[in-house]
Amino acid sequence: EAxxxxxxTHLIKTRGQQATLRCSPISGHTSVYWYQQALGLGLQFLLWxxxxxxxxxxxxxxxxxxxQFPNYSSELNVNALELExxxxxxxxxxTGQGIGEQFFGPGTRLTVL
Amino acid sequence: xxxxxxxPPDLILQEGANSTLRCNFSDSVNxxxxxxxxxxxxxxxxxxxxxGTKQNGRLSATTVATERYSLLYISSSQTTDSGVYFCAVETxxxxxxxxxxxxxxxxx
Numbered sequence: 001e002a003x004x005x006x007x008x009t010h011l012i013k014t015r016g017q018q019a020t021l022r023c024s025p026i027s028g029h030t031s032v033y034w035y036q037q038a039l040g041l042g043l044q045f046l047l048w049x050x051x052x053x054x055x056x057x058x059x060x061x062x063x064x065x066x067x068q069f070p071n072y073s074s075e076l077n078v079n080a081l082e083l084e085x086x087x088x089x090x091x092x093x094x095t096g097q098g099i100g101e102q103f104f105g106p107g108t109r110l111t112v113l
Numbered sequence: 114x115x116x117x118x119x120x121p122p123d124l125i126l127q128e129g130a131n132s133t134l135r136c137n138f139s140d141s142v143n144x145x146x147x148x149x150x151x152x153x154x155x156x157x158x159x160x161x162x163x164x165g166t167k168q169n170g171r172l173s174a175t176t177v178a179t180e181r182y183s184l185l186y187i188s189s190s191q192t193t194d195s196g197v198y199f200c201a202v203e204t205x206x207x208x209x210x211x212x213x214x215x216x217x218x219x220x221x
Contacts, residue, residue, distance in 0.1 A: 031207065033207070033208070033209070035209070037154070042211060042213055042214075043199065043201075043209075043211040044211075045208040045209060045210070048206065048207055048208060055206070055207070056206035056207060056208055058208065088154045090154075090156065092156075092209075094207075099207070100144075100161075101144075101146060101158065101161040102146065102203075102209060103158060104148075104155060104156040104158075105155070106153065106154070106155045107153075107154045107155060109154070
C-alpha cells in the first residue's frame with residue numbers, strides 16, 4: 001500500500017513569489033493535514049481538510065491557503081513568500097472526519113531567498 | 114492551548130543500552146502518537162496509543178491518560194535508532210500538537 005506522497009521534494013523561491021505544494025493521501029483516507037516545521041519553531045499545525053472542506057486552521061496568516069480535490073489530494077498555497085516561510089512542510093492523512101492515526105509524507109522543503 | 118513537554122531534550126547512549134523518553138501533556142487528549150523523525154525529515158509512526166501499553170519489537174510505549182503522561186521505551190538501542198523522537202497529542206479539531214522532541218544519539 002502506497003503511503004502519503006508529496007511533491008516537489010525541494011522548492012526554491014524568492015521573496016514575494018507564490019509556492020504551491022502538493023499531497024496525495026493514503027488510498028481510502030479522506031482527511032488531509034498540513035504542518036510546518038520551521039527551524040526553532042517546532043512542528044506546527046497549519047490546516048485540516050476533509051471531504052473537500054477546510055475543517056480547521058492553525059495560527060497562520062491568510063496567505064497560507066489550500067484546497068482539497070475530489071480525489072482527496074490537496075494543495076497548499078503560500079502567497080507573498082517571506083524569508084521566515086522557509087521550512088519543511090509535512091502533509092499527513094487519516095481516515096475520514098479527522099478520526100484516527102495520522103500518517104505523514106516525506107515533506108517538501110521550501111527555501112525562500 | 115494544550116502544552117506538551119518532552120524529556121530529556123537530548124540523550125546520548127552506547128549501543129545496547131536501554132532508554133526511557135517521557136511526554137507530559139497539560140489537558141485531556143483524544144489520542145497520542147509517538148514518531149521518529151528520520152534524517153531526511155520524514156515522521157515515521159511508532160505508536161498510536163491514547164491509553165494502555167503497546168509493544169513493537171524493541172520499542173514499547175505506555176500512556177496513562179488519567180495522569181497525563183506517556184513513556185516510550187527503547188531497549189537494546191542500535192545506531193539506527195538515532196534521530197529525533199516526537200510525542201504528539203490530538204485535542205479538538207483533529208490537530209496534532211507536538212512536543213519539542215528528544216534528540217537521541219546512539220554511539221557504536
